[in-house]
Amino acid sequence: MIDFRSDTVTKPTDAMRKAMFDAAVGDDVYEDDLTIKELERLAATLTGKVAALFVPSGTMGNQIAIMTHTERGDEIIVGKSSHIKTYEVGAAAVLSNVSYQVVNEIRGALDPEEVQKGIRGEDIHYPRTSLICMENAHGSGVVSSLESMQAIHDIAKKHGIHTHLDGARLFNAAVHLNVTPQEIARYTDSVMFCLSKGLSSPIGSILAGSKTFIHRARKYRKMLGGGMRQVGVLGAPGLLALKEMTKRLCIDHENAQYLAQKLDGFKAFDVDFDSLDINMVFVKTSLDRDDVAQYMKKQHIILGGYKDEYMRLVCHNDITRRDIDTFIEAIHTYLRMD
Numbered sequence: 001m002i003d004f005r006s007d008t009v010t011k012p013t014d015a016m017r018k019a020m021f022d023a024a025v026g027d028d029v030y031e032d033d034l035t036i037k038e039l040e041r042l043a044a045t046l047t048g049k050v051a052a053l054f055v056p057s058g059t060m061g062n063q064i065a066i067m068t069h070t071e072r073g074d075e076i077i078v079g080k081s082s083h084i085k086t087y088e089v090g091a092a093a094v095l096s097n098v099s100y101q102v103v104n105e106i107r108g109a110l111d112p113e114e115v116q117k118g119i120r121g122e123d124i125h126y127p128r129t130s131l132i133c134m135e136n137a138h139g140s141g142v143v144s145s146l147e148s149m150q151a152i153h154d155i156a157k158k159h160g161i162h163t164h165l166d167g168a169r170l171f172n173a174a175v176h177l178n179v180t181p182q183e184i185a186r187y188t189d190s191v192m193f194c195l196s197k198g199l200s201s202p203i204g205s206i207l208a209g210s211k212t213f214i215h216r217a218r219k220y221r222k223m224l225g226g227g228m229r230q231v232g233v234l235g236a237p238g239l240l241a242l243k244e245m246t247k248r249l250c251i252d253h254e255n256a257q258y259l260a261q262k263l264d265g266f267k268a269f270d271v272d273f274d275s276l277d278i279n280m281v282f283v284k285t286s287l288d289r290d291d292v293a294q295y296m297k298k299q300h301i302i303l304g305g306y307k308d309e310y311m312r313l314v315c316h317n318d319i320t321r322r323d324i325d326t327f328i329e330a331i332h333t334y335l336r337m338d
């Protein structure tokens with residue numbers, strides 16, 4: 001199967017499976033798992049934070065961050081189409097008892113001016129604004145500039161507000177900006193990134209921040225049932241994700257550019273090049289999307305749907321240049337059948 005739906009579909013590599021087999025493990029609730037400790041140390045170093053915590057999913061990482069940064073009744077600033085606001089089942093309202101101040105984004109990036117307007121002043125009627133959540137790379141495929149992140153960081157600091165980065169695809173953003181992940185994460189107090197997306201680990205994300213932040217986050221992880229035992233079996237592929245798989249993300253970005261150029265060559269497809277910063281291609285089509293998807297499935301090609309008239313095609317470790325050519329050939333055949 002050539003699966004374009006998401007980079008979450010990546011299977012662990014053979015090296016990862018072997019590392020899982022060989023992993024040194026211990027009870028991580030007792031902080032005895034040496035593999036997880038090594039992973040957390042490396043993750044902290046790479047993000048420029050003092051400490052890090054392995055969590056089962058990105059959603060849990062984000063939610064623990066919100067629980068740790070806020071108090072019941074606070075308000076958090078989130079982008080209109082951010083993952084935290086849109087795709088986490090409204091968890092912040094339930095788990096942290098906070099409300100959302102939803103602000104407009106410009107192509108996925110938070111706009112410093114909008115953020116400034118969203119901050120509550122001193123008034124008996126207002127909730128306290130305690131956290132601003134940024135997202136980079138954004139789920140729309142767009143990478144925010146360091147300048148805009150810095151501007152928001154400065155606004156937050158001026159008002160004594162915490163900042164969190166949903167960096168599920170932090171390493172993709174770093175590749176696009178040609179900077180280290182640390183240079184991006186320096187504009188927020190905490191950062192979450194996924195090992196399980198383009199980095200091909202089977203399970204897991206990292207939450208990183210200050211020593212006291214992670215100390216408190218560890219307790220919330222336990223509260224949510226995310227304290228795990230011999231979890232070094234997941235730490236071992238996580239280490240390979242960071243040491244090896246980060247080096248090859250640029251290939252996915254190049255493949256996405258290649259796929260976009262090829263698709264745009266068809267009259268029936270219109271690629272959104274403005275959102276093509278990382279490994280995701282958003283494309284409009286005049287064709288019947290369900291019919292195309294059904295046909296492709298018979299050719300062992302899985303296409304992902306997306307909002308409105310857009311399709312989203314994601315390049316990752318399990319998709320080669322040749323797979324893309326196979327897909328393009330299949331489109332030619334499909335169009336000839338008309």
Ligand SMILES: *Cc1c(COP(=O)(O)O)cnc(C)c1O
Pocket residue numbers: 056057058059060062083084135137138139166168169194196205
């Ligand atoms: C995937 C994703 C998450 C959540 O990760 P899960 O591991 O699927 O819970 C959070 N934020 C963004 C932007 C994502 O793309």
